[in-house]
Every structure is written in C-alpha cells, then in structure tokens.
Amino acid sequence: MRRFWIALLGIAASSISVTLIANQLRSVIDVFELTDPTGSTGLLGMYFYVGGLAEYSAVILVTICVLLPGAQANFRLGFAAMAVLPPLLEIAVAAPCFYSARPGALCGVGFVVVSYASIPIVILATIGFVATSRLRSVKVAGVAVAAAFLGCAGAAQALLAPSEPDQCRRFAEVTKRSNCLKAFADRRRDENICRSIEFRTTRFTCLQEIAVDKQQPLLCDEITDTGPLAAYEAPAVSYRDTCFQNLAYAMHDRAQCARVADAHLRASCEAHNP
Numbered sequence: 001m002r003r004f005w006i007a008l009l010g011i012a013a014s015s016i017s018v019t020l021i022a023n024q025l026r027s028v029i030d031v032f033e034l035t036d037p038t039g040s041t042g043l044l045g046m047y048f049y050v051g052g053l054a055e056y057s058a059v060i061l062v063t064i065c066v067l068l069p070g071a072q073a074n075f076r077l078g079f080a081a082m083a084v085l086p087p088l089l090e091i092a093v094a095a096p097c098f099y100s101a102r103p104g105a106l107c108g109v110g111f112v113v114v115s116y117a118s119i120p121i122v123i124l125a126t127i128g129f130v131a132t133s134r135l136r137s138v139k140v141a142g143v144a145v146a147a148a149f150l151g152c153a154g155a156a157q158a159l160l161a162p163s164e165p166d167q168c169r170r171f172a173e174v175t176k177r178s179n180c181l182k183a184f185a186d187r188r189r190d191e192n193i194c195r196s197i198e199f200r201t202t203r204f205t206c207l208q209e210i211a212v213d214k215q216q217p218l219l220c221d222e223i224t225d226t227g228p229l230a231a232y233e234a235p236a237v238s239y240r241d242t243c244f245q246n247l248a249y250a251m252h253d254r255a256q257c258a259r260v261a262d263a264h265l266r267a268s269c270e271a272h273n274p
Contacts (some may be wrong), residue, residue: 003066003115006080010063013084016091017056028053032160033171033180048112051119054149058126059087061145065129065138074134076222086118165193178202185210200225204239212246217256220244237261245269 062083065075094111130142162168168180178199183192185206189240191214194206204223211219220243225236241260246270248256257269 002077004078004086007036007063007066007090008061010080010084013087014060014063016087019058020087021053021056024049024052029156029160030176032156033162033176047119048116049155051123052115055119055122056087057149058122059084061142062129065133065141068135068138074128074138076132079129079132080124083122083129086114086122090114090118101121103180137170147236149186163195173196175202182206191216195222200233200236202240204236208239208243208246211243212250215247217244217259218245220247241265248273 010225027045030050037061056081062080064114066077066080068074081112090111093114094108097108097111126142130139133139133142135193162180162184165181165184168184171177171180178197179202181193181197182202182205185197186209187210189210191207194203194210197203197206203252207219211217220240223236223240223243229235241262242265244256244259245265245268248260251269252273254270254273257266260266260269
C-alpha cells in the first residue's frame with residue numbers, strides 16, 4: 001500500500017513536472033542566451049530555470065523507477081517520497097493565483113520561494129534514491145540521465161550564449177537585446193556597451209552600476225532623456241539621483257550628495273555621509 005500511494009503521488013508529480021517543463025522551456029533558452037526578459041539572468045536565472053528543469057526531470061526518473069515491478073524491495077521509498085512531494089507542494093502554493101477571481105500581487109511569491117527550496121531537496125533525494133537502489137540498471141540509468149542533462153546544458157550554453165556584444169543584435173526584441181548587452185557591460189565593466197543599450201531603463205541602470213563600480217561621477221551625468229517620456233516612464237533624474245547617492249556611499253564622498261536633485265534623497269545622502 002505504501003508503494004501504491006508513492007506511485008500515485010509520483011504520477012501526479014510527473015504530470016505537473018511535464019507541464020512545468022513545457023511552460024519554462026522558453027525561459028530556460030532565454031537564460032542560456034543571457035536575455036531572460038524578466039531580468040533574471042546569470043546565476044539566479046540559471047538556478048531557478050535550469051535547476052527547475054533538473055528537478056522536474058529527476059521527479060520523472062524516480063516515478064518511472066517506482067512503477068517498475070518489485071520496486072518496493074529494490075528501493076528506499078523514503079527517498080522517493082522526498083523527491084515527488086515538492087512539486088505537489090509548489091502547485092498547492094500556486095493554486096490561489098489560478099483559482100482566485102482577484103489574485104493578490106504577491107500570490108506567486110509562495111510558488112517562487114517553495115520552488116527555490118525544492119530544487120536541492122529533489123535532486124539530493126533523487127541521488128539518494130538511485131545510490132541506494134539494489135538494481136544496477138537503475139544506477140546506470142541515473143548516471144546516464146545526469147550525464148545527458150549536463151551535456152545538453154553545456155551544449156546549450158555553447159550554442160545559444162552570445163560570445164560577443166555584437167551578437168546581441170540578432171535578437172528581435174528590444175528587451176532581449178538590452179539585457180544581453182547589459183550582461184556584457186557588467187562582465188567587462190564597459191560603459192561604452194551601456195551607451196549602446198536601446199531600452200532606457202536598462203541603459204540607465206547599466207550606467208549607474210558601472211559609475212558606482214568604477215567610481216566615475218561623469219557617467220551619472222550621462223543619465224538623461226533626449227525626448228518625451230511615456231506616461232508610465234519615470235524621468236531620468238530619478239535614476240541620476242540614485243546614481244549620485246550610491247556613488248556618494250561607495251566613495252564616502254559627501255560632495256556627490258549635493259548633485260542629488262531630490263531634497264529628501266539629498267538629505268538622506270548627506271546624513272549618511274557626514
């Protein structure tokens with residue numbers, strides 16, 4: 001009976017895993033291209049999306065093994081339970097976002113938090129499940145799946161990730177081009193790449209980060225608008241003020257606070273830089 005319930009939970013978790021793999025595949029590709037439109041690039045995006053892909057693949061592997069004839073005698077089902085339960089918990093936490101007529105702005109936070117915590121739990125449980133199996137074929141399959149996953153991830157990184165800033169131009173969406181260029185600017189600490197970014201918010205953020213990193217106030221002065229703004233856009237001065245404020249903290253230079261236009265921010269800046 002114990003195996004029956006774990007198998008049933010595994011089937012449900014595997015169905016959820018297949019759906020999530022299909023839904024997140026585009027985001028996984030975006031991460032490898034360094035252009036995830038949500039801005040979750042680098043290690044954070046790699047952990048959430050690629051780690052999530054590894055998690056869901058592990059759930060499917062464990063479920064298939066549990067469904068094998070004689071599984072109860074050949075596996076430690078405690079590891080199987082630890083592997084298949086987290087995806088079910090993720091969906092349970094995310095359910096209010098789908099079934100509420102007016103979901104709150106933070107309804108998806110629980111899903112993200114649980115997902116981040118689930119990745120290492122599922123992967124470690126799967127490793128324990130495979131390692132303690134009495135079936136050599138399962139151990140070989142586990143190693144093969146892990147090797148195939150790592151090989152595919154390495155190939156995707158080599159084939160999809162731009163190696164030079166000019167390759168960012170191949171992306172049709174301005175947000176992707178901009179995020180791609182910012183990734184290179186951050187990596188190379190190159191403000192010239194920042195200047196080539198089309199999306200103004202990303203360009204301003206890039207200049208701000210490089211200005212603080214290289215302690216160059218003149219880069220903050222470059223945060224300006226040359227044309228009219230849309231109703232939803234914040235004026236450049238707000239980004240410029242943040243740039244000078246952060247620069248004052250980084251340089252321990254109270255003089256930079258005087259260049260902050262907003263009176264409240266300027267007072268706060270001066271109070272923290274006596």
